[in-house]
Amino acid sequence: xxxxxxxxxxxxxxxxxxxxxxxxxxxxxxxxxxxxxxxxxxxxxxxxxxxxxxxxxxxxxxxxxxxxxxxxxxxxxxxxxxxxxxxxxxxxxxxxxxxxxxxxxxxxxxxxxxxxxxxxxxxxxxxxxxxxxxxxxxxxxxxxxxxxxxxxxxx
Numbered sequence: 027x028x029x030x031x032x033x034x035x036x037x038x039x040x041x042x043x044x045x046x047x048x049x050x051x052x053x054x055x056x057x058x059x060x061x062x063x064x065x066x067x068x069x070x071x072x073x074x075x076x077x078x079x080x081x082x083x084x085x086x087x088x089x090x091x092x093x094x095x096x097x098x099x100x101x102x103x104x105x106x107x108x109x110x111x112x113x114x115x116x117x118x119x120x121x122x123x124x125x126x127x128x129x130x131x132x133x134x135x136x137x138x139x140x141x142x143x144x145x146x147x148x149x150x151x152x153x154x155x156x157x158x159x160x161x162x163x164x165x166x167x168x169x170x171x172x173x174x175x176x177x178x179x180x181x
Contacts, residue, residue: 028087028116030124033066033077040086041066041077044107052144062105066091075101076132078124080108080117088117090125092132099135106148118151126155130181137179152177 033041042063049055062069066077070091080088088108092101103125108117129137139157141148157177 028080028120030078030080030120037079041089044089045105048107076128080121087112088121090121101129101134101137103137103139122155139177141175143174
């Protein structure tokens, strides 16, 4: 069974490795990635966001973060990942549900994200959660060269 809980400092290595696994498989690591992956406590959490960890039997198997900064009431969903051998087992769905709950608890009115059309499973998860597509750059320019889709969920 998948359990989602808040990030703890001991999760730093898992947070980074879970995300590097999917990014390096398809894309180049960019400076914006490294800032979040190297110091999620300072860059995400201390800046008013949150990081969630999914675990099975106490082992971290997925992660997602919510970052403040674009505009009041809007959080950005970042660094959502699930261990490759567990994809399709409900890790992403559990993380998405926990992110929506956390965003509401944080007073957000919207969740915004950037992605890439190569990530079919992720886009399916986002659409199933109610995210709608924006043209990339329509609302906010992306710091990622891999971004070719932006999506938003009104809460």
